[in-house]
Amino acid sequence: xxxxxxxxxxxxxxxxxxxxxxxxxxxxxxxxxxxxxxxxxxxxxxxxxxxxxxxxxxxxxxxxxxxxxxxxxxxxxxxxxxxxxxxxxxxxxxxxxxxxxxxxxxxxxxxxxxxxxxxxxxxxxxxxxxxxxxxxxxxxxxxxxxxxxxxxxxxxxxxxxxxxxxxxxxxxxxxxxxxxxxxxxxxxxxxxxxxxxxxxxxxxxxxxxxxxxxxxxxxxxxxxxxxxxxxxxxxxxxxxxxxxxxxxxxxxxxxxxxxxxxxxxxxxxxxxxxxxxxxxxxxxxxxxxxxxxxxxxxxxxxxxxxxxxxxxxxxxxxxxx
Numbered sequence: 001x002x003x004x005x006x007x008x009x010x011x012x013x014x015x016x017x018x019x020x021x022x023x024x025x026x027x028x029x030x031x032x033x034x035x036x037x038x039x040x041x042x043x044x045x046x047x048x049x050x051x052x053x054x055x056x057x058x059x060x061x062x063x064x065x066x067x068x069x070x071x072x073x074x075x076x077x078x079x080x081x082x083x084x085x086x087x088x089x090x091x092x093x094x095x096x097x098x099x100x101x102x103x104x105x106x107x108x109x110x111x112x113x114x115x116x117x118x119x120x121x122x123x124x125x126x127x128x129x130x131x132x133x134x135x136x137x138x139x140x141x142x143x144x145x146x147x148x149x150x151x152x153x154x155x156x157x158x159x160x161x162x163x164x165x166x167x168x169x170x171x172x173x174x175x176x177x178x179x180x181x182x183x184x185x186x187x188x189x190x191x192x193x194x195x196x197x198x199x200x201x202x203x204x205x206x207x208x209x210x211x212x213x214x215x216x217x218x219x220x221x222x223x224x225x226x227x228x229x230x231x232x233x234x235x236x237x238x239x240x241x242x243x244x245x246x247x248x249x250x251x252x253x254x255x256x257x258x259x260x261x262x263x264x265x266x267x268x269x270x271x272x273x274x275x276x277x278x279x280x281x282x283x284x285x286x287x288x289x290x291x292x293x294x295x296x297x298x299x300x301x302x303x304x305x306x307x308x309x310x311x312x313x314x315x316x317x318x319x320x321x
Contacts, residue, residue: 002172004172004173004175004176005041005176007168007172007176008037008038008041008165008168008172008173008176009041009044009045011041011164011165011167011168012038012041012042012045012126012164013045014164015124015126015156015162015163015164016045016053016124016162016164019053019123019124020123021052021053022051022052022054023052023053023054023122023123023124024054024055024056024120024121024122024123025042025046025053025054025055025056025122025123025124025125025126026055026056026057026058026113026116026117026120026122026124026125026126027039027042027055027056027057027058027079027084027125027126027128028057028058028060028109028113028125028126028127028128029057029058029059029075029079029128030059030060030075030128030184030186031059031071031072031074031075031078031183031184032128032183032184032185032186032189033173033174033177033183033185034128034129034130034165034170034173034174035127035128036075036078036177036181036183037128037173037174037176037177037178038126038127038128038164038165038173039057039078039079039082039084040082040176040177040178040181041176042055042084042126043055043082043083043084046083046084047083054085055083055084055085056084056085056086056087056088056120056122057076057079057080057082057084057086057087057088058087058088058089058090058112058113058116058117058120058125059072059075059076059079059087059088059089059090060072060089060090060091060092060108060109060112060113061089061090061091061092062092062105062108062109065187069091071184072089072091073089075089075184076088076089078181078182082181086120088116088119088120090112090115090116092108092109092111092112093108110161113125113161114160117160122160123160124160124161124162125160125161125162126162126163126164127161127162127163128163128165128173129154129163129165129166130165130166130168130169130170130173131165131166131167131168131169131170131216131217131220132169132170132200132204132216133154133166133170134153134154134166134219134220134223135204135215135216135217135219135220136196136199136200136204137153137154137223138151138153138219138220138222138223138226139199139203139204139219140195140196140199141153143195145276147230147276148226148227148229148230148233148254149226149230149234151222151223151226152223152224152226152227152229152230153220153223153226153227154166154223155227166220167220169216204216233254233255233258234258236252236255236258237255237258237259237262240255240259242309243259243263243309243310243311244308244309245285245286245289245305245308245309245310246308248260248286248310249286249287253283256283256286257276257279257280257283260279260282260283260286260303260310261274261279263310263312264278264279264282264297264301264303264312266312267299267301267312267313268299268300268301268312268314269297269298269299269301269312270298270299273298273299274297274298278295278297278298281295281303282295282297282303282310285303285304285305285310286305286310289305296315297312300314300315301313301314301315302314302315
């Protein structure tokens with residue numbers, strides 16, 4: 001297996017090479033083995049930075065399971081023993097929101113991490129996702145019939161968030177967990193009611209057993225390639241500043257669909273509810289125009305074609321009064 005401790009520490013160093021001297025970074029830690037291993041490596045790197053780097057930690061308690069507050073406090077204490085400072089515990093309400101339990105918890109977690117970073121004056125928040133997590137994300141995207149953006153998985157960098165372990169297998173990361181650190185296993189990770197748990201424990205092992213080792217790495221490479229393609233297409237779409245049908249019609253479909261999706265979201269259609277089927281229906285107003293009345297979209301919007309252009313407006317009877 002090599003030297004797991006060195007692999008994880010190198011990954012952390014690489015993720016922080018561009019951080020200015022005197023910066024504070026936070027490690028998001030659930031108490032699981034992956035994030036605890038990341039926390040230990042970050043503490044090690046910070047302690048040997050000659051004062052260039054200050055590393056803290058933050059634990060998010062979603063309150064979804066009995067005893068979660070106690071586990072969050074125990075995790076925070078473990079982070080302090082590793083030498084991380086400051087260490088904060090934040091409690092969030094993940095029961096509200098439009099995206100279901102998993103989506104709501106994710107949104108609440110990232111909002112809490114962003115707020116914790118602001119309070120600590122941290123410029124970076126490190127997350128413990130591994131190559132295996134990336135492979136699972138790609139498979140989930142494939143199952144949903146997602147486009148390149150969803151298939152691109154998780155970005156190594158997204159705003160203040162960085163994922164230094166995306167190039168490392170989960171087994172390597174967990175092998176780097178220092179002796180004496182007791183990790184918590186989230187029962188949701190074993191619960192077959194959750195799609196990700198089924199992918200982790202059933203789907204990916206079968207693929208690797210039947211197709212041979214290296215499937216997870218191949219899926220992670222697919223994510224990298226899909227992200228590069230999606231970034232290029234997004235850049236092309238961002239340069240389009242018109243809804244004139246004649247100009248939209250000559251665009252490549254991948255670019256045009258991005259323009260249409262962006263316009264619908266800008267008009268008030270919720271991004272989480274706007275599906276590829278909705279965008280495809282709007283696209284028919286450009287490519288298969290037969291005088292149709294329009295296309296209804298989430299957010300009580302309607303897309304219509306008039307005077308040679310597309311328009312996104314509130315559906316009749318839904319305008320604010």
